[in-house]
Amino acid sequence: MSATAAAVTGNGASGKGAISIRNVTKIYDPGGADVLALDDCSLEIASGEVCMIVGPSGCGKTTLLNAIAGFHSITEGQIDLDGEMLCGPGKELATQGADRVVVFQNGALFPWKTLAENVAYGPIVQGIMNKAEARDKAEALLAEAGLGGVADKYPGEVSSGMARRAEIVRALINDPKVLLLDEPYRAMDALTKSIMHESLLEVYDRTKVTIFFITHDLEEAIFLGDRVVVMTTRPARTKKIVDVKIDRPRDYRLLSSEEFRILVQETKEAVHEEAVKAFEAGERELA
Amino acid sequence: MAQSSKNKKDGKLKSLFTDLTLRRGVFSIVIFLVLWEVGFRFHDWFGIMVPFIGKIDAPSLVAARWSEVVFKPGYWESWYLSFGRVFFGFMVAQLVGIPVGLLMAVNKYFRGMFFPPFEILRPIPPLAWVPASIIFWPTTELSIMFVTFLGAFYTIVINVLGGARSIDVQYLRAAQSMGATQWDLFRKIILPGTLPSIFIGAAVGMGITWEVVLAAEMISGGGQQSGGGLGFFIWSSYMGGVMDQVIVGMISIGLAGYISSSLIRYVGYISMPWKRMF
Numbered sequence: 213m214s215a216t217a218a219a220v221t222g223n224g225a226s227g228k229g230a231i232s233i234r235n236v237t238k239i240y241d242p243g244g245a246d247v248l249a250l251d252d253c254s255l256e257i258a259s260g261e262v263c264m265i266v267g268p269s270g271c272g273k274t275t276l277l278n279a280i281a282g283f284h285s286i287t288e289g290q291i292d293l294d295g296e297m298l299c300g301p302g303k304e305l306a307t308q309g310a311d312r313v314v315v316f317q318n319g320a321l322f323p324w325k326t327l328a329e330n331v332a333y334g335p336i337v338q339g340i341m342n343k344a345e346a347r348d349k350a351e352a353l354l355a356e357a358g359l360g361g362v363a364d365k366y367p368g369e370v371s372s373g374m375a376r377r378a379e380i381v382r383a384l385i386n387d388p389k390v391l392l393l394d395e396p397y398r399a400m401d402a403l404t405k406s407i408m409h410e411s412l413l414e415v416y417d418r419t420k421v422t423i424f425f426i427t428h429d430l431e432e433a434i435f436l437g438d439r440v441v442v443m444t445t446r447p448a449r450t451k452k453i454v455d456v457k458i459d460r461p462r463d464y465r466l467l468s469s470e471e472f473r474i475l476v477q478e479t480k481e482a483v484h485e486e487a488v489k490a491f492e493a494g495e496r497e498l499a
Numbered sequence: 500m501a502q503s504s505k506n507k508k509d510g511k512l513k514s515l516f517t518d519l520t521l522r523r524g525v526f527s528i529v530i531f532l533v534l535w536e537v538g539f540r541f542h543d544w545f546g547i548m549v550p551f552i553g554k555i556d557a558p559s560l561v562a563a564r565w566s567e568v569v570f571k572p573g574y575w576e577s578w579y580l581s582f583g584r585v586f587f588g589f590m591v592a593q594l595v596g597i598p599v600g601l602l603m604a605v606n607k608y609f610r611g612m613f614f615p616p617f618e619i620l621r622p623i624p625p626l627a628w629v630p631a632s633i634i635f636w637p638t639t640e641l642s643i644m645f646v647t648f649l650g651a652f653y654t655i656v657i658n659v660l661g662g663a664r665s666i667d668v669q670y671l672r673a674a675q676s677m678g679a680t681q682w683d684l685f686r687k688i689i690l691p692g693t694l695p696s697i698f699i700g701a702a703v704g705m706g707i708t709w710e711v712v713l714a715a716e717m718i719s720g721g722g723q724q725s726g727g728g729l730g731f732f733i734w735s736s737y738m739g740g741v742m743d744q745v746i747v748g749m750i751s752i753g754l755a756g757y758i759s760s761s762l763i764r765y766v767g768y769i770s771m772p773w774k775r776m777f
Contacts, residue, residue: 283672310678320669324691324773334677337687366773386677 228294229389229422231257231280236289237447238275249275251447252289259294259389260420264433266483267443267451268490273426276448277392280424281314282306293389310334313383314392319375321367327354327378328363334386346385353381357411373404377411384419393425397432406464409435417461430483434475435466442482445490452482532558556743561750564743577732577748581716582755584640584728585708588647592704596652597697600659605689617656625649625711629718643715643728650711651704658703662696663689695774698767702760709756729755 238250249272257263265273278284280291280298282305290300298306313334321330331350335341341349354363357377367375376396383391397405413436416423427433433440440454456475458466466472539557556564568574603610603617625646632642666689674688716730733748768775 281672281676283675308675308678310676312676314673314676316669316673318667318669320667320673322670322673322688322691324694324771333674333679333687337674337680337683338678368773382677392676 228259230259230294231255231390231422231424232290232292232295233257233276233280234290234292236276236279236291237287238272238279238284239287240275248447250279250286251449253443253449254289255441255450257422257424259422262416262423262425262436262438264437264440265424265426265443266428266430266433266440266479267448268445268483268487269428271443271446271486271490272448273443274394277314277394277424277426279306280390281312281392282308310338310386311389312392313386313388313390314394315376315379315383315396317395317398319367319372319379319396321375321379321382323367326364326366327359327370327375330367330378331382331385334382338386349385350381353385354378357381357415371404372400373408376400376408380412380415384415384421388421390422390424393423395426395428398428405429405432410463412436413460413462430476430479431467434472434479435462440475440479442479442486445486445493451486452479454479454482556746560743561746564741565747565750568744568747573727574732574751577727577729578751578755580728581712581730581752584643584647584712584716585705585755585759588644588712589651589701589705589708591644592648592651592655592708593701595648596655596700596704597659600656600700601663601685601689601693603656603660604663604693605685617653621653621657625707626714626718629715643712646715647708647712650707654704654707655697655700658696658700659693662693662699665696666692694771698763698771701763701767705759705763706756709752709759713752 233253233255236250236253237248240247240249253272253276255263265276267273275284279286280293282298285304286299287304291298291306292300293311297303321327322333325333328347328350331354332341332343332346335346335349336343340346351360351363354360357380359374359378359381362370362374362378367378370378379396380391397408400408409432415421423436425433425436430440434454434456437456440456441450442452442454443449444451454475458471536557536559539555539560599613603614628646628649629642632645633639636642636645670688670692671684674684679687712728713730713733716728717734729748729752732751733745736742736744736748
């Protein structure tokens with residue numbers, strides 16, 4: 213399948229948050245040894261799409277996310293958001309902004325702030341709301357997510373599932389165009405994970421925010437995504453795009469359906485091939 | 500919910516005074532005092548000279564001496580003087596050390612310029628600065644304070660620098676992706692993220708400050724020009740051959756150090772509410 217295929221099955225209802233990644237190349241330079249992390253990588257993500265990114269460890273998925281978020285520069289190519297250039301020729305590093313909020317692998321709620329203070333952080337530093345307004349909004353959003361009872365707890369006092377849900381609320385209060393999730397549910401047990409999935413789908417159905425979601429869990433990818441993009445081993449390119457033409461809202465009965473299993477199998481074959489290549493190359497994971 | 504967690508904390512406090520740990524602590528101190536007393540009374544056990552403890556005055560003598568000393572204003576003046584020097588040196592070390600540590604952490608040019616000389620100066624023991632300090636400063640008082648300051652300064656800077664540099668980059672990125680400016684990052688991420696290290700630096704620095712102030716008071720012969728302090732109290736008691744009073748001085752320092760570090764722990768407790776659950 214062509215890497216630039218724009219066959220999009222997303223809902224596209226919100227009309228914002230379309231990402232266009234065109235011929236992006238990234239060369240890392242750790243201590244003089246050039247490492248090609250992304251090689252001529254292209255991908256079109258429609259507004260309101262849930263785009264799942266899978267691929268071998270260290271292939272460059274996070275590099276792509278970092279380029280969109282503005283944490284890392286790109287070497288060549290261009291990334292646009294809603295037709296406006298984030299980074300490209302003449303501007304290697306995208307400006308960080310609250311229109312693209314990141315939810316991290318290991319959780320990044322500030323331990324020194326309560327959940328409500330964490331959620332209120334974005335609007336306060338952007339100067340959109342004063343402290344009292346932000347706090348009210350944060351409490352309302354937390355309550356909506358079923359976290360009203362723990363709004364005044366510190367992240368260290370709540371379960372990892374609650375913390376991760378609060379982190380998504382913290383991202384959503386900024387009304388982002390795109391939610392960038394970097395393996396947010398890694399290292400969670402299967403039961404907690406399934407609760408996380410339901411709550412994320414519920415959020416998505418409500419906001420129709422564009423979601424760029426990196427994962428290693430293929431079932432998670434198919435269950436949540438509109439499309440699953442399989443990346444090659446480093447340097448990363450799009451190898452295969454799996455369209456998930458399953459109606460929303462989705463629930464857990466889907467997991468045992470034939471349709472679901474065929475899609476998982478199809479994705480697994482593509483990923484496995486790349487995983488074997490990565491393993492044989494024996495390359496160390498790139499953070 | 501809040502009520503139940505409050506009860507739990509009260510329960511913790513209560514259990515501190517009833518639980519085994521405290522009783523064991525009291526028991527071990529009592530045993531120690533009894534052995535010391537017995538050791539002093541008999542001088543030797545079964546023909547073997549009791550080392551160390553048998554040679555110095557027994558706790559009963561120390562207690563008797565202490566009960567006299569507490570009524571002498573000189574004793575309290577020693578407390579006051581030593582506390583003053585420790586407090587002053589420590590506070591100046593905090594006021595200078597925290598910004599220097601933070602600046603080194605966030606600015607690579609500043610770090611490049613000041614870290615090498617800092618690392619050369621750091622291994623020099625504060626007491627080696629005594630002669631230079633006497634030349635630097637017009638009064639003995641200021642010399643002692645300067646040496647005290649040095650004792651805490653390096654530890655504070657190293658802790659702040661290490662603490663600020665080890666803040667998880669994800670916190671910084673999360674804040675930036677929510678629109679934080681550099682100043683927001685510094686004030687709302689780096690500063691609170693460094694707070695635990697600041698208090699570790701303070702606790703260690705406070706210990707060193709007490710060590711240094713005592714030695715500085717002894718060396719400078721604190722008496723003539725600016726008077727006493729607990730270090731001088733011990734030294735002059737020793738010179739006068741009043742051994743039980745030396746021990747009164749030693750225990751006083753132990754208590755003074757304990758009070759100081761309790762204060763730091765308390766300030767840490769109220770300024771870092773997110774650490775309270777541990």
